Amino acid sequence: MAALLSLSALALLGAGASAQTFTGTAQGGFPDCVNGPLSNNTVCDKSADPVARARALVAAFTVAEKLNLTGNNSPGVPRLGLPVYQWWQEALHGVASSPGVTFNATGQFDSATSFPQPILMGAAFDDALIQSVAEVVSTEARAFNNYGRAGLDFWTPNINPYRDPRWGRGQETPGEDPYHLSSYVHSLIMGLQGGEDPEIRNITATCKHFAGYDIESWNGNLRYQNDVQIPQRDLVEYYLPSFRSCARDSNVGAFMCTYSALNGVPTCADPWLLNDVLREHWGWTNEEQWVTSDCDSIQNIFLPHNFSDTRQGAAAAALNAGTDLDCGTYYQHHLPLAYSQGLINQTTVDQALVRLYTSLVRTGYFDGPNAMYRNLTWSDVGTTHAQQLALQAAEEGMVLLKNDGLLPLSISNGTKIALIGSWANATTQMQGNYYGVPTYLHSPLYAAQQTGAQVFYAQGPGGQGDPTTDHWLPVWTAAEKADIIIYIGGVDISVEAEGMDREDINWTGAQLDIIGELAMYGKPMVLAQMGDQLDNTPIVNNPNISSLIWGGYPGQDGGVALFNIITGKTAPAGRLPVTQYPAHYIADIPMTDMTLRPNATTGSPGRTYKWYNGTAVFEFGYGMHYTKFSADISPLSKSSYDISSLLSGCNETYKDRCAFESIAVNVHNTGNVTSDYAALGFIAGQFGPSPYPKKSLVNYQRLHSIAGGSSQTATLNLTLGSLSRVDDHGNTYLYPGDYALMIDTMPELTMVNFTLTGQPACLDEWPQPPSGGPTIPPSDYFYGGYGSRGEFPVLAASEVLAPGS
Numbered sequence: 001m002a003a004l005l006s007l008s009a010l011a012l013l014g015a016g017a018s019a020q021t022f023t024g025t026a027q028g029g030f031p032d033c034v035n036g037p038l039s040n041n042t043v044c045d046k047s048a049d050p051v052a053r054a055r056a057l058v059a060a061f062t063v064a065e066k067l068n069l070t071g072n073n074s075p076g077v078p079r080l081g082l083p084v085y086q087w088w089q090e091a092l093h094g095v096a097s098s099p100g101v102t103f104n105a106t107g108q109f110d111s112a113t114s115f116p117q118p119i120l121m122g123a124a125f126d127d128a129l130i131q132s133v134a135e136v137v138s139t140e141a142r143a144f145n146n147y148g149r150a151g152l153d154f155w156t157p158n159i160n161p162y163r164d165p166r167w168g169r170g171q172e173t174p175g176e177d178p179y180h181l182s183s184y185v186h187s188l189i190m191g192l193q194g195g196e197d198p199e200i201r202n203i204t205a206t207c208k209h210f211a212g213y214d215i216e217s218w219n220g221n222l223r224y225q226n227d228v229q230i231p232q233r234d235l236v237e238y239y240l241p242s243f244r245s246c247a248r249d250s251n252v253g254a255f256m257c258t259y260s261a262l263n264g265v266p267t268c269a270d271p272w273l274l275n276d277v278l279r280e281h282w283g284w285t286n287e288e289q290w291v292t293s294d295c296d297s298i299q300n301i302f303l304p305h306n307f308s309d310t311r312q313g314a315a316a317a318a319l320n321a322g323t324d325l326d327c328g329t330y331y332q333h334h335l336p337l338a339y340s341q342g343l344i345n346q347t348t349v350d351q352a353l354v355r356l357y358t359s360l361v362r363t364g365y366f367d368g369p370n371a372m373y374r375n376l377t378w379s380d381v382g383t384t385h386a387q388q389l390a391l392q393a394a395e396e397g398m399v400l401l402k403n404d405g406l407l408p409l410s411i412s413n414g415t416k417i418a419l420i421g422s423w424a425n426a427t428t429q430m431q432g433n434y435y436g437v438p439t440y441l442h443s444p445l446y447a448a449q450q451t452g453a454q455v456f457y458a459q460g461p462g463g464q465g466d467p468t469t470d471h472w473l474p475v476w477t478a479a480e481k482a483d484i485i486i487y488i489g490g491v492d493i494s495v496e497a498e499g500m501d502r503e504d505i506n507w508t509g510a511q512l513d514i515i516g517e518l519a520m521y522g523k524p525m526v527l528a529q530m531g532d533q534l535d536n537t538p539i540v541n542n543p544n545i546s547s548l549i550w551g552g553y554p555g556q557d558g559g560v561a562l563f564n565i566i567t568g569k570t571a572p573a574g575r576l577p578v579t580q581y582p583a584h585y586i587a588d589i590p591m592t593d594m595t596l597r598p599n600a601t602t603g604s605p606g607r608t609y610k611w612y613n614g615t616a617v618f619e620f621g622y623g624m625h626y627t628k629f630s631a632d633i634s635p636l637s638k639s640s641y642d643i644s645s646l647l648s649g650c651n652e653t654y655k656d657r658c659a660f661e662s663i664a665v666n667v668h669n670t671g672n673v674t675s676d677y678a679a680l681g682f683i684a685g686q687f688g689p690s691p692y693p694k695k696s697l698v699n700y701q702r703l704h705s706i707a708g709g710s711s712q713t714a715t716l717n718l719t720l721g722s723l724s725r726v727d728d729h730g731n732t733y734l735y736p737g738d739y740a741l742m743i744d745t746m747p748e749l750t751m752v753n754f755t756l757t758g759q760p761a762c763l764d765e766w767p768q769p770p771s772g773g774p775t776i777p778p779s780d781y782f783y784g785g786y787g788s789r790g791e792f793p794v795l796a797a798s799e800v801l802a803p804g805s
């Protein structure tokens with residue numbers, strides 16, 4: 001691979017580095033814009049417009065070269081000195097092992113900062129924190145890129161809402177609420193890309209999976225073949241807001257479509273979704289913005305979706321719909337035939353490539369060794385700041401679910417702690433999925449030992465469903481010796497992961513057995529439930545278990561974060577970013593039921609805190625503190641608002657973005673422990689189409705270090721979108737009615753009431769999908785009239801790639 005590097009890339013090697021540090025990398029370095037064949041091409045002219053630069057590059061390709069550049073494994077164009085480029089890299093919660101990322105075995109670039117999984121960072125409800133985390137991730141990614149160890153685009157974030165507790169990939173998301181996801185992802189993209197429209201983008205982020213993907217494998221329904229049925233209203237109000245935030249409000253560089261079909265059409269072949277909604281309705285029209293398939297999802301369009309009769313038809317359907325890049329080989333293999341058969345034209349191919357290469361121009365790929373960010377090195381990876389931030393992110397996310405006053409624990413030298421459970425000595429477990437090599441992994445056991453306590457460790461029940469009690473004896477021995485029992489367990493990626501949805505949201509029998517027996521010792525007992533949510537009812541109901549913390553997947557410093565919370569070095573202020581359902585929930589509703597509202601006909605109890613009509617074990621937003629808080633909301637400027645006046649005062653193209661009111665929430669720490677407080681503002685009311693959601697999150701802000709006896713003010717900026725609801729057709733309206741804005745300080749609920757008067761007014765008219773099933777009947781459009789499509793250029797014999805070449 002080193003031989004593929006250009007001279008300018010080699011020149012980037014710092015003192016002490018050598019060419020062999022590149023061994024094994026999938027990246028080919030940077031183009032040589034000084035001495036290479038492209039040096040006279042406009043793509044190398046830094047003063048030219050980025051799109052013009054990409055167009056000039058694409059104009060230099062032959063058709064065969066163009067078609068060969070459409071896969072994630074891009075071979076480049078050797079005759080032009082365009083290096084190989086791997087488009088696929090991951091960075092879900094830190095630079096992660098993936099096709100385009102290479103960690104060194106030892107020495108420089110042997111690790112990167114591993115932050116908590118998004119589900120835990122989401123629980124912090126702290127957008128400033130998310131931006132800081134994303135800035136570290138993109139800085140480290142850039143440093144890796146400078147040394148040929150990563151590309152410039154990363155296929156993160158996963159921003160599908162966490163709709164069903166069984167989803168194996170829910171951990172990759174910030175939670176279940178669409179407003180929360182939208183706000184979180186905006187901050188994340190600002191951090192990853194370096195702002196809304198920076199001259200040189202830090203890295204290109206990719207919002208995935210667009211849209212309606214949240215089933216891995218449930219009851220025979222595999223992600224590769226699912227055709228999810230989502231009514232337009234649910235789509236607009238629940239499944240799409242986070243993606244709208246990416247495209248319309250954050251200017252993200254890339255999108256990824258899904259394996260699954262949505263309402264009859266595989267999303268990667270859906271021109272309504274990729275063009276009418278994404279590009280036209282959301283104005284995602286910059287020529288640097290591209291859509292990639294999920295990995296091998298172009299192939300799925302052919303089989304198992306059967307959306308096209310032929311392989312080249314499937315490839316053409318995707319390209320024509322607006323999928324610019326294939327994560328896979330299907331484009332490279334089948335587009336040549338599609339092209340020669342007139343199923344695609346050169347304009348579409350050029351457009352895809354111009355989008356892809358403009359994004360590389362925008363990241364400085366063609367700007368030589370002095371380009372912005374090229375000075376970043378290994379010394380910018382795993383810095384003290386990054387390490388502190390990884391710890392802070394884990395601490396901020398942890399949620400205190402139960403506490404009879406035992407916590408915070410006072411641990412002194414010699415305190416005897418029994419540390420038990422399958423997570424008690426967790427290391428890689430703490431990273432969840434999509435991880436890289438972390439700077440370090442500080443397990444709970446490590447952290448407990450740092451406190452000076454005498455620690456008796458026993459693992460107890462191993463993996464899920466571990467049938468053996470052979471190694472349980474040390475559990476009882478440890479418990480007998482201890483003053484305090486701390487059990488750390490739950491679920492991990494052995495039961496919830498990509499390709500694997502959970503079959504159960506109960507604790508395993510073996511864990512419950514051990515926990516129950518440990519509680520019978522009657523010693524002070526703390527429980528930390530790790531991974532995603534389980535039904536914690538048995539823990540809540542057990543009077544001998546004093547305290548319960550949800551710790552998610554806390555990343556490289558997860559053990560220290562947990563012990564800092566347990567000992568009170570840091571006060572907990574995370575809030576659940578999902579509903580914790582009772583275990584029977586999964587029998588109440590099939591995972592494939594994508595609807596949100598309770599339904600008497602199907603028996604659905606509804607989904608998420610907005611709609612679930614049963615009793616949650618813990619509600620979305622639940623989280624206790626070591627102190628007491630109260631809140632009051634400053635009076636609004638009016639008690640009644642006329643809808644037409646609200647709209648006439650709104651000059652934005654996108655009316656939902658117009659300001660409504662800036663609400664001051666005064667938060668008082670009435671206890672005596674300094675603590676953060678995440679203020680969550682909800683709107684409730686009976687207006688618009690029924691059934692009404694119970695409440696909807698409309699804004700939030702985390703306040704930091706509020707000392708006992710003092711107050712801070714959160715400013716919740718509300719928009720017209722905060723007040724809106726969606727009709728059956730997906731149109732977004734302001735409706736007259738009675739509204740309540742609520743802040744929940746548990747157990748108190750503080751609210752202000754106001755009314756909207758006048759006629760309903762549309763804020764956003766939804767582009768309706770073509771009615772009657774698939775947007776474009778494949779047999780009519782893509783391969784019905786091959787021979788007759790004379791307007792498409794036919795590939796010259798010399799340009800046609802032989803299948804398999």
Ligand SMILES: O=[N+]([O-])c1ccc(O[C@@H]2O[C@@H](CO)[C@H](O)[C@H]2O)cc1
Pocket residue numbers: 090155208294295498
């Ligand atoms: O072949 N593989 O090794 C492989 C690995 C992961 C994989 O998952 C897909 O690839 C990720 C690309 O970012 C998407 O988020 C996920 O749905 C798809 C294929």
